[in-house]
Amino acid sequence: MFLVAKRYVKDSVLAEDVMQDAFIKAFKNLHSYKAEVSFGAWLKRIVINQSIDELKKKKLELVTINEEVVTIIEEDNWEVEEAISTKMIIETINNLKEKYRVVLTLYLLEGYDHSEISEILNIAEVTSRTHLMRGKKQLQEQLKTISYA
Structure with missing residues (x-):
């Protein structure tokens, strides 16, 4: 549970506090x-x-x-080069802007769909999709630089 909390808050001490608060809430x-x-x-x-x-x-x-302005083309291609490990992908996700990192983590690592993410974060589904799409694009760009290094 510590690792789950740390994926979101990125700080070990804060993750310990979050985990402790979650355990208290669960117990209650x-x-x-x-x-x-x-x-x-x-x-x-x-x-x-x-x-x-x-x-x-x-x-x-x-x-x-604004949903009327944005049209999202969903792409399900999440393939990366074979040389890139899961650990490298997670480290790269952790270095993204927080709004993209949180949506990517909820979507990819926790398995939530956009309606659940929008409910959890109190944002529109289109915002969740947009953050996922932009986060994915940034993730792919950063992974390209890793694979060429």
């Missing part, structure tokens, strides 16, 4: 656990939400984009 709400999902998945969701709440406290700026 243990009666609401319904075993519809595994306990680990339920706890992970609390840790993710607590991490995002912490980012919101830091006034994470996720600007809503």
Whole structure:
């Protein structure tokens, strides 16, 4: 759970605080656990939400984009060169702007869809898609420089 929190807040000390707050919240709400999902998945969701709440406290700026102006072409091509490891990809994601990093992390690493991301971050779905598309583009550009180095 520490690693989950650290993926979002990027600071070990803050991730420990987030994890501790999430455990306290889980303990206080243990009666609401319904075993519809595994306990680990339920706890992970609390840790993710607590991490995002912490980012919101830091006034994470996720600007809503006017849906009429933006047309998004979704591309599902996430292929990278074989020489690039998963660790390199995650490190590169962690170096992106926070708004892109959070959406990419929720989408790629946690498996949330755009409607869930928009609900979690309190942004429009089109904003989630746009942040994912722009984050993906930046990620690919940075990975190209790594593969040529």
